[in-house]
Amino acid sequence: MADGPHISSAGTDGPRTGGKGAATLAGSWLTRGKDGRLTVYVPVDGGLSRWTEDRVGGPGWTGPEFFPVEGLTHLTVTQGADTYVHFLGRRERRSSEGRADVDIVHAIQYQTGRPVTEWRSLGNAHKDAAKAAVFGVPAAAVDSRGTVFVFARNAGGGLMLRREQKDGKWAPWQDLKGSRLADGPIPAATSAGTVEVAVPTQRGVQQWHQSAADGPLAAGQPMQMHALPGSGTALETAPGRVTYYWTDANMSGTVAYRAGAWPVALGGAPGDGAIAALRAPLDGFDCTVLAQRGAGGTLLVGVCGTEGEQNGVWWSDTTAECVGAPALALDAYGRVVVAVLGPDGAPRVARQEQGPGLTLSPRWQHL
Numbered sequence: 001m002a003d004g005p006h007i008s009s010a011g012t013d014g015p016r017t018g019g020k021g022a023a024t025l026a027g028s029w030l031t032r033g034k035d036g037r038l039t040v041y042v043p044v045d046g047g048l049s050r051w052t053e054d055r056v057g058g059p060g061w062t063g064p065e066f067f068p069v070e071g072l073t074h075l076t077v078t079q080g081a082d083t084y085v086h087f088l089g090r091r092e093r094r095s096s097e098g099r100a101d102v103d104i105v106h107a108i109q110y111q112t113g114r115p116v117t118e119w120r121s122l123g124n125a126h127k128d129a130a131k132a133a134v135f136g137v138p139a140a141a142v143d144s145r146g147t148v149f150v151f152a153r154n155a156g157g158g159l160m161l162r163r164e165q166k167d168g169k170w171a172p173w174q175d176l177k178g179s180r181l182a183d184g185p186i187p188a189a190t191s192a193g194t195v196e197v198a199v200p201t202q203r204g205v206q207q208w209h210q211s212a213a214d215g216p217l218a219a220g221q222p223m224q225m226h227a228l229p230g231s232g233t234a235l236e237t238a239p240g241r242v243t244y245y246w247t248d249a250n251m252s253g254t255v256a257y258r259a260g261a262w263p264v265a266l267g268g269a270p271g272d273g274a275i276a277a278l279r280a281p282l283d284g285f286d287c288t289v290l291a292q293r294g295a296g297g298t299l300l301v302g303v304c305g306t307e308g309e310q311n312g313v314w315w316s317d318t319t320a321e322c323v324g325a326p327a328l329a330l331d332a333y334g335r336v337v338v339a340v341l342g343p344d345g346a347p348r349v350a351r352q353e354q355g356p357g358l359t360l361s362p363r364w365q366h367l
Contacts, residue, residue, distance in 0.1 A: 022345065023072035023089065026139070026184075026230075026274060029327045030339040030349070033112030034083040036332030040339055040347050040367060041087070043075045048087065051347065051367045052113045056332045058351070061367055067116045069105065073137075080142030080189075085109040087116070088138040088150055100133045104152065104162075122150060122162055125173040131155035141187035141195050143213065149195050151185040159185065159199055159208070161217065176217060178206050182229035184274075192240035200227040200246070205257075225255070225263050231270070235277040235288065237307050245275045245290060254292065254302070256309045264309040268302060271295045278328035279306055280336050282358055289358065291326040291338055299326055299340055303358050320348070320364060336360070 023043035031039050036056040042049050044066070051063030074090040087107045095101050104122040109115075126132040136153030143149070150162045159176040180202040187197040193213030199206050205223040210216070226249035237243040237258070244257045247270040254266040254275060268290075276291040282303065290302040290313070299320045304313040322340035329337050335352040338360060342348050348364040 023075040024137075025075055025077075025324055025341070026137075027076035027078050028276075028329075029077045030329045030337065031077070031079045031085050032083075032329050032331065033085075035112050037112045038329060038331055038337060038349075039085070039109075039112060040327075040349065041077050041085075042341065042345075042347050043072060046070060047072075048075070048116070050116075057335075058331065059365065061365070062113075063367065067107075069107075069119045072105075076137070076139055078140045078142060080146050080148075081144050081191075082142075082146050084142070084146065086140055086142060086148055087119075088140045089119070090135075090137050090152075091121075099129055102132050102135050104135075104138050104150065106148070106150070122170060123173070125152070125154055125160040125162075125175075128155075136183045139185040139187050139197075141189040141197070143189045143195050144191065144193045145213070147214075149187060149189075149197075151187055151197050151199075153181050153183050153185070153199070157181050159197070159206075176208055177219065178208075181206065184230040184232065186232040186234050186244060186246070188234035188236065188242045188244075190236050190240045190242060194240065196234075196242060198223075198232065198234070198244055200229045200232065200249075205244075223257070225257065226250070227255070228270075230272075231274055233275050233277050235279065237279070237288065243277075243288075243307065245277050247275065247292075251295075254290065254313075258307070266290070266302065266304070266309055266313045268292065268300055268313070268315050269295045270300075271297065273323075273325035276326045276328045276338075278330065278336065280330060280358075281334065283356055287358075289328060289336055291328055293322050293324065293326065293340075297321055297323075299338070301338070301358070301360070318350070318360060320350070322348075342366070 037053040040051045047068040049064040054060040071091040071093040072089040105119045107119045124132045158178045161174045182200040194210040196209035207220045208217040227246035232246035254268040257263045271293045273293045286306045294300040299318045302313040302315040327339045347367045350360045
């Protein structure tokens with residue numbers, strides 16, 4: 001891949017790229033702040049690295065800035081409608097007796113380029129040490145009021161929830177029940193103020209949802225379809241309506257599902273990692289852009305009309321080698337931007353070029 005414009009380096013010294021000790025990355029790790037600038041977040045050995053556009057629309061970036069947090073095994077990034085960026089991590093530390101002490105930690109970035117808050121522990125749903133050691137990977141959604149909902153699988157294969165209260169304090173862990181769940185909850189927040197979550201199971205997909213804002217999450221009927229754990233994402237495709245995208249458990253392609261409709265096969269040639277999804281205006285139409293690491297190890301990008309998947313998804317192979325899950329965002333000028341981690345663990349970004357449809361620049365910026 002060719003080098004892009006010069007990327008300046010600034011901020012606290014720290015590891016530049018992911019390494020053997022870096023946490024697994026998930027969620028929306030490419031975000032746009034209230035000021036319009038984009039930011040990339042990547043876990044590295046011993047903490048988190050951040051790169052930020054030096055001006056609205058780029059093309060220059062500053063970074064990496066390093067924020068230490070020891071012991072992360074997994075990191076997920078999510079952003080609320082207020083543009084605050086939330087970091088949820090699964091942390092594993094060794095006690096003096098050699099036991100693995102596992103907890104969930106949370107930090108926030110309130111404004112683009114500003115410091116990340118202190119990492120605060122949300123604890124573990126289990127008091128028993130053996131069960132606590134296998135507590136699952138967190139995923140999160142932020143409702144329209146800015147309330148954070150954190151989901152994780154418990155040792156018994158059910159789903160746990162910990163959520164903020166109106167006074168800013170955290171409610172205790174709540175058992176939402178369920179059984180035989182896989183790691184990798186797929187949460188979503190809607191513009192109607194509600195939150196829902198879907199989780200792959202050994203028998204299909206289980207879902208919980210709120211019927212009204214601030215209400216309890218109730219379990220729905222299990223969906224008789226099989227999703228590859230860790231592959232899913234959710235996107236609001238109409239007011240209050242969420243579409244889920246995941247890889248079929250047999251690795252036969254990508255699937256779209258909306259409540260009340262049949263699942264739609266989208267094709268593609270998915271590899272490992274989660275799918276990224278974004279709504280974007282293309283040629284005057286409301287479109288959905290999908291991105292995933294293909295079976296050949298390169299980035300695949302698909303485009304379809306929003307909620308028009310049955311009419312076909314147009315996939316293209318960018319030939320850009322990547323690892324893990326890609327991320328998508330719109331920049332301040334409405335251009336699609338995609339971020340990937342290269343084989344060396346370092347982030348790269350490509351931006352939409354002028355012209356019909358969706359054409360990404362062949363010149364990837366190496367951050």
